[in-house]
Amino acid sequence: MSTLLPTSIVGSLPKPSWLAEPETLWSPWKLEGAELDEGRRDALHLAAAEQALAGLDIISDGEQTRQHFVTTFIEHLSGVDFSRRETVRIRNRYDASVPTVSGPVGREHSVFVDDAVALRAQTDRPLKWALPGPMTMIDTLYDAHYGSREQLAREFAGILNQEARELEAAGVDIIQFDEPAFNVFFDDVRDWGVEVLERAAEGLRAETVVHICYGYGIKANTDWKATLGSQWRQYEETFPLLRASSIDTVSLESRGSRVPMELVELLRGKKVMLGAIDVADSRIETPQEVADTLREALAFVDADRLCPSTNCGMAPLARTVAQGKMRALAAGTALLRAELSGD
Numbered sequence: 001m002s003t004l005l006p007t008s009i010v011g012s013l014p015k016p017s018w019l020a021e022p023e024t025l026w027s028p029w030k031l032e033g034a035e036l037d038e039g040r041r042d043a044l045h046l047a048a049a050e051q052a053l054a055g056l057d058i059i060s061d062g063e064q065t066r067q068h069f070v071t072t073f074i075e076h077l078s079g080v081d082f083s084r085r086e087t088v089r090i091r092n093r094y095d096a097s098v099p100t101v102s103g104p105v106g107r108e109h110s111v112f113v114d115d116a117v118a119l120r121a122q123t124d125r126p127l128k129w130a131l132p133g134p135m136t137m138i139d140t141l142y143d144a145h146y147g148s149r150e151q152l153a154r155e156f157a158g159i160l161n162q163e164a165r166e167l168e169a170a171g172v173d174i175i176q177f178d179e180p181a182f183n184v185f186f187d188d189v190r191d192w193g194v195e196v197l198e199r200a201a202e203g204l205r206a207e208t209v210v211h212i213c214y215g216y217g218i219k220a221n222t223d224w225k226a227t228l229g230s231q232w233r234q235y236e237e238t239f240p241l242l243r244a245s246s247i248d249t250v251s252l253e254s255r256g257s258r259v260p261m262e263l264v265e266l267l268r269g270k271k272v273m274l275g276a277i278d279v280a281d282s283r284i285e286t287p288q289e290v291a292d293t294l295r296e297a298l299a300f301v302d303a304d305r306l307c308p309s310t311n312c313g314m315a316p317l318a319r320t321v322a323q324g325k326m327r328a329l330a331a332g333t334a335l336l337r338a339e340l341s342g343d
């Protein structure tokens, strides 16, 4: 797209309180049946309108129709038994009871395409759609069928590619794969992770993004971050591999994190979606603070390759806070655009 510094959120937004319990991950729905379908669709339209009102250039679904960014996609697949649960350690960080892969995985129908068609009808702005990445998907499951993380990830990559192609056909301009697992399993990322991700994105005309972050601002993640020391250099492992990959854009966390900004240099030539909004802090950034973060990045990424964004999803935040942060993102980006054009 031609807009300089195109803005977007990474993924989720808080859901309205009539649809799900606010400020909670995996919050159960408050509606059922046809009312739930209508409620989710209404929330999708509201989320898009709020992004447009805040002045964002690229519109996302805000994940209003999904309970969780990984689980909801998997729920629609065959071969995964949700009644058979095992406790596994997710991203080497916290234990969770997860469903079991009990047979060959498959996708018999599209998951998000109807939502994408509805959103496409609402706005002329570019649409970005987030899907879970293959490595992050396998990390939320117990595998009793394939016996190989890589093989299961390859199966999911094929399924994700089918979904991405249908989203593209529905008018989605940018497909994003969320791979927080890339910040943990460095050997797997090098050995097969990037290649499998490329398989998920194979043949797409839509722009492709990989989002790698330090997670939502929930306690398990903030406790983990406290152990990472004064400089978070995890991206150093993955960025050179992604720079050499066919993925167009890399989405990373910056504002309020301990990621040294010079690591962005490792992506030179790629588009960089830079998190200028901290999702682990309810304080709303000032436009000046947003501009400061983005300006600092310009030492390592060309202006025409920089895409201002949030650090991660905002689902656990209060709705008014998320709305304020979106406005700050747009206003801070406008400040920097004016500087760059010499106004």
Ligand SMILES: [Zn+2]
Pocket: 010, 180, 211, 212, 213, 214, 215, 216, 311, 312, 313
């Ligand atoms: Zn994230």
